[in-house]
Amino acid sequence: MARLGLAVCAAVCFHLCILISSSSSIPAETGSHAVRRTAYHFQPAKNWQNDPNGPMYHNGMYHLFYQYNPRSALWDTGNLSWGHSVSGDLVNWAALPTALDPTSPFDANGCWSGSATILPGGLPAILYTGIDSRKQQVQNVAFPKNPSDPLLREWEKPARHNPVIALPADVPGDRFRDPSTAWLGGDGLWRTAVSAEVDGVASTLVYRSSDFLRWERSAAPLHASRAAGMVECPDLFPVAEHGRAGLDTSANGAGVRHVLKLSVMDTLQDYYMVGWYNDTADAFSPAEPERGDDCRSWRRLDYGHVYASKSFFDARKNRRVLWAWANESDSQADDVARGWSGVQTFPRELWLDEDGKQLLQWPVEEIETLRRKRAGLRRGGTRMLDAGALQEIVGVASSQADVEVLFKIPSLEEAERLDDDPNRLLDPQKLCGEKGATVRGGVGPFGLLVLASGDLHEHTAVFFRVFRHHDKFKLLMCTDLTKSSTRAGVYKPTYGGFIDMDIEEHKTISLRTLIDHSVVESFGGGGRACMTARVYPEHAAAARSSHMYVFNNGSDAVRVSKLEAWELATATVNGVGGGGHGLAAAVAPARHSDA
Numbered sequence: 001m002a003r004l005g006l007a008v009c010a011a012v013c014f015h016l017c018i019l020i021s022s023s024s025s026i027p028a029e030t031g032s033h034a035v036r037r038t039a040y041h042f043q044p045a046k047n048w049q050n051d052p053n054g055p056m057y058h059n060g061m062y063h064l065f066y067q068y069n070p071r072s073a074l075w076d077t078g079n080l081s082w083g084h085s086v087s088g089d090l091v092n093w094a095a096l097p098t099a100l101d102p103t104s105p106f107d108a109n110g111c112w113s114g115s116a117t118i119l120p121g122g123l124p125a126i127l128y129t130g131i132d133s134r135k136q137q138v139q140n141v142a143f144p145k146n147p148s149d150p151l152l153r154e155w156e157k158p159a160r161h162n163p164v165i166a167l168p169a170d171v172p173g174d175r176f177r178d179p180s181t182a183w184l185g186g187d188g189l190w191r192t193a194v195s196a197e198v199d200g201v202a203s204t205l206v207y208r209s210s211d212f213l214r215w216e217r218s219a220a221p222l223h224a225s226r227a228a229g230m231v232e233c234p235d236l237f238p239v240a241e242h243g244r245a246g247l248d249t250s251a252n253g254a255g256v257r258h259v260l261k262l263s264v265m266d267t268l269q270d271y272y273m274v275g276w277y278n279d280t281a282d283a284f285s286p287a288e289p290e291r292g293d294d295c296r297s298w299r300r301l302d303y304g305h306v307y308a309s310k311s312f313f314d315a316r317k318n319r320r321v322l323w324a325w326a327n328e329s330d331s332q333a334d335d336v337a338r339g340w341s342g343v344q345t346f347p348r349e350l351w352l353d354e355d356g357k358q359l360l361q362w363p364v365e366e367i368e369t370l371r372r373k374r375a376g377l378r379r380g381g382t383r384m385l386d387a388g389a390l391q392e393i394v395g396v397a398s399s400q401a402d403v404e405v406l407f408k409i410p411s412l413e414e415a416e417r418l419d420d421d422p423n424r425l426l427d428p429q430k431l432c433g434e435k436g437a438t439v440r441g442g443v444g445p446f447g448l449l450v451l452a453s454g455d456l457h458e459h460t461a462v463f464f465r466v467f468r469h470h471d472k473f474k475l476l477m478c479t480d481l482t483k484s485s486t487r488a489g490v491y492k493p494t495y496g497g498f499i500d501m502d503i504e505e506h507k508t509i510s511l512r513t514l515i516d517h518s519v520v521e522s523f524g525g526g527g528r529a530c531m532t533a534r535v536y537p538e539h540a541a542a543a544r545s546s547h548m549y550v551f552n553n554g555s556d557a558v559r560v561s562k563l564e565a566w567e568l569a570t571a572t573v574n575g576v577g578g579g580g581h582g583l584a585a586a587v588a589p590a591r592h593s594d595a
């Protein structure tokens with residue numbers, strides 16, 4: 001124990017270590033790639049996946065479609081299909097045959113991203129982008145072949161109607177894609193948003209239709225970002241001004257705001273703006289016009305490694321749920337060796353913060369069904385983290401865990417000042433890079449070290465740091481991957497974002513982190529800032545055990561007023577893992593709880 005404690009100190013330069021006990025082990029697995037496969041994040045059994053497509057709740061079942069290459073672990077437009085899985089609880093999934101394959105002239109070169117809409121009467125419809133036989137992007141429709149099949153296994157792409165939206169004359173053939181979930185306007189017409197580059201401007205076009213088959217473009221785009229390059233995967237959805245309840249995508253009127261989310265191809269980041277949508281003009285007015293038209297200056301959906309997110313209204317639980325793709329960050333050769341690539345973030349419930357400007361995101365409550373062993377403080381207990389403290393959280397297998405910590409900040413007196421150089425406030429990611437977990441501060445850095453080897457040569461740090469800029473306090477959240485793996489050829493950045501909350505008033509900051517072998521998905525400040533990272537620790541493959549700690553490397557003490565770490569069971573995800581296999585196990589929870 002003492003030897004380990006010294007190694008810990010040496011490796012990360014904490015000046016006081018409190019090592020509570022040794023770690024627990026994760027269940028036996030074979031080979032490094034098996035260790036990196038996630039236990040409760042969505043991924044197909046094998047091969048490539050990227051964007052989540054057409055999520056919906058229909059007839060007691062959740063459906064998730066996704067960009068899928070059924071032939072290999074690499075992206076290849078010629079093979080891109082819609083993978084299809086169903087679930088009763090958003091946790092356990094059963095794989096079905098692909099729903100859309102590139103077999104028609106209007107999608108011969110790929111079935112790209114799109115969305116699902118439940119039409120009145122309950123018939124689901126898919127709108128998706130086809131790369132046609134001339135390699136041009138067009139929008140197509142598909143309907144279930146047998147609408148009374150509870151699993152909606154087969155989908156038809158009516159050749160008579162497709163493409164339902166042809167390439168417009170003012171849009172290049174490779175810049176027109178990703179139709180959104182449709183919504184009904186007050187005039188009874190459907191609308192869908194489609195990304196396009198119009199005269200060199202990244203635009204979100206709106207199309208209207210009375211029958212879902214014939215679509216007409218609205219005069220002005222919903223949004224145009226002159227300098228942003230191409231944007232992708234638009235999502236426009238309503239949120240209640242107050243409270244957590246989600247709204248059907250067609251909801252509008254008093255007490256409703258709208259969120260416009262865009263994915264920017266150049267930065268591979270998702271950005272959103274809260275505002276108001278007017279269905280007469282198909283216009284969107286931002287709640288924060290001062291952020292400008294360039295969506296790259298809007299709020300970030302996640303400060304880490306996710307892209308192409310898409311939300312849906314879950315009528316079963318009256319909530320809005322979001323999925324997003326978290327790509328691998330090692331090499332294509334690794335993808336091939338693993339035989340798979342890409343995971344989805346754990347589904348997140350989202351709603352509007354009371355400030356009316358930012359979203360709150362939180363893992364859906366069904367994650368609790370996976371909770372097994374609990375470790376941490378007893379309920380109501382607290383623990384002081386003095387300057388330099390490093391305390392191990394023991395008793396749970398920390399490679400698949402759900403950890404929540406509440407830090408109370410007794411005083412902000414020692415917050416580091418950034419008065420001299422306000423420019424440093426402009427780039428939180430850079431600031432996190434300069435002021436990593438081992439760089440001592442005043443108030444912070446404090447947070448979690450996860451997926452750590454016993455000697456701490458490998459670890460991923462998720463932490464906070466408070467700065468003072470004149471009379472204002474700024475709360476920085478970081479995920480530092482620089483020591484996440486000893487392997488070369490892996491992308492190991494430090495992610496960073498400021499959390500938009502009044503830390504002077506709250507004096508408390510929460511951190512929830514979902515750890516799942518190669519995923520570290522964190523929610524700071526009650527879900528005001530999210531940060532998802534992909535990590536490839538070598539020690540996990542070799543030693544089959546990982547450690548997890550709370551730490552404080554600031555000069556001021558912080559108090560931990562809640563610490564709860566849950567070991568999570570392995571879910572049944574597309575035939576891999578879990579106790580049961582196949583359809584029955586994946587859909588059983590819905591049947592059970594709907595009964």
Ligand code: DQQ
Nearest residue numbers: 051067112113177232308
């Ligand atoms: N991925 C899809 C496109 C979309 C992009 C192709 C975003 O439809 O624009 O796989 O990741």
